């Protein structure tokens with residue numbers, strides 16, 4: 001007798017469960033996706049013991065026919081796909097027909113459901129993959145699925161589960177993330193009767209983001225208005241696993257349309273990881289390298305390296321444009337026209353950033369009341385959790401219990417404190433005196449006895465910061481480093497070095513693009529000794545160096561002579577710049593696009609050539625600097641992401657003096 005046997009369905013289901021169901025949150029994910037696919041508008045999830053004892057999901061979706069209720073537990077039973085061609089254009093979240101049988105094979109599951117087409121509903125009971133009962137029941141339209149004692153028959157899997165806090169936080173994070181993708185639906189999450197999330201349907205993404213993240217972040221967010229872009233590109237892409245069996249690929253459209261919308265933060269919101277980036281492709285929350293890279297590229301030279309923005313982006317396109325059948329948990333996708341999508345998303349986000357150009361406000365010292373640390377609601381903290389695959393246990397770092405805030409210990413609040421830290425880039429110097437605000441809460445405000453301000457423009461609260469920058473009146477220089485200026489919208493302080501850096505950066509970038517970088521010939525060539533690594537990089541980028549005005553030639557073994565440099569660069573800096581560029585080449589050339597490398601090189605040249613701090617400036621030079629800055633495309637942050645200007649807005653000044 002041969003040694004190969006066909007596995008029983010029960011064993012096959014358990015193997016599939018290994019991929020699809022790794023933790024309670026992955027059960028919630030699958031059931032939630034089913035409810036959304038069923039067109040539910042209200043979804044409620046109840047959990048006990050962090051989902052180990054019970055996960056119950058109720059929806060008001062289309063429900064199932066009685067026969068289907070039993071069929072749904074067969075392996076590869078799905079109503080969402082009938083032909084292999086359908087795989088090329090999946091419009092639903094599910095399609096593999098694996099979730100229900102997998103979950104049912106590792107738990108005790110009860111399904112209750114009724115569709116509009118039938119008078120009575122069905123109740124199906126299954127334990128460890130074995131069908132126990134199937135009854136007729138009366139119930140409203142929709143579906144309720146209860147999953148009890150998860151992994152009761154797979155003790156090894158149970159051991160991999162983390163603490164209650166972690167498991168519940170994953171469920172919370174998952175529900176919150178999905179709620180962001182469906183603002184028009186209600187999502188409720190309860191743990192042992194306690195409400196953890198309850199968001200009612202709202203009309204806009206902004207409102208849903210407010211429900212989830214609270215008011216604090218909202219003021220920093222820029223709307224990415226719905227914009228569509230077209231991609232025209234052959235050749236037809238057929239995923240490799242289908243290529244063999246598909247009879248005919250669908251006719252290739254000449255052009256295909258993508259729509260992008262969402263919310264992004266300005267460059268001053270700087271997170272240390274990607275946990276605040278939420279990407280949805282056709283309503284599916286995904287992690288995608290192409291889109292993540294496009295987003296980073298949009299913020300390139302606006303934000304320090306290693307910092308990330310907040311972003312909530314929805315990309316919608318024809319389902320045939322994305323292959324979602326890449327991973328069993330369906331969190332990865334593959335675009336047919338990846339690089340075109342990448343560039344379009346990068347450009348769209350960058351355009352929005354350019355358009356909004358928010359100026360950094362000088363933060364007012366918080367009043368004593370506001371300073372008291374208020375605990376962000378659960379949903380905010382859950383939303384800050386990393387979006388892993390909800391199954392990859394190894395990716396999840398578990399906070400030791402002792403590090404959890406007191407109120408989350410002992411099971412009171414089921415949250416792991418993974419709040420994304422924000423780099424305090426724009427804080428007013430630490431020594432800023434705050435006497436005014438200490439009195440804020442105790443002093444009576446009598447604004448009118450002190451008179452109102454004359455000469456305020458009628459629209460003083462709505463002055464556009466770019467316009468204000470254009471007609472700043474310089475008052476002087478602080479510590480020979482910062483330009484102080486009066487603006488229509490308040491008092492401005494400008495860092496002279498980074499301002500000049502931005503001006504030069506844009507200038508060099510423009511000149512480089514036009515191929516006419518201004519150069520200066522050196523009286524004496526500068527001779528540089530290179531390491532073998534540098535020599536290798538030099539050979540690759542000599543031409544690029546030349547395009548920036550660094551005319552070089554080999555000069556003996558591992559030695560080069562520099563004969564010219566971009567105009568404005570001091571002789572002492574030339575050597576440093578060339579070495580820095582060689583370093584960029586070494587670290588970035590292989591991975592980055594030419595555009596990114598050029599930006600990095602321009603940033604290096606600009607930084608070296610810019611006026612320094614601790615330098616007294618003539619009034620004329622200050623005037624020139626402000627004018628040149630206001631003519632910049634992005635005058636608010638330097639190419640390394642630091643803010644250029646701080647503004648003490650008229651409103652804050654009036655507030656601080658208790659005049660409003």
Ligand code: ADP
Pocket residue numbers: 030034035038059061062063064072077078079080093094095096097098099100101142143
């Ligand atoms: P898939 O979602 O990949 O089709 P599942 O195993 O998750 O596979 O579900 C199997 C089928 O059960 C679905 O195709 C759908 O027809 C039905 N189903 C599951 N959950 C629901 C629900 N909440 N409401 C209506 N139908 C459902």
Ligand code: MG
Pocket residue numbers: 030033034093094095097099100
């Ligand atoms: Mg499903």
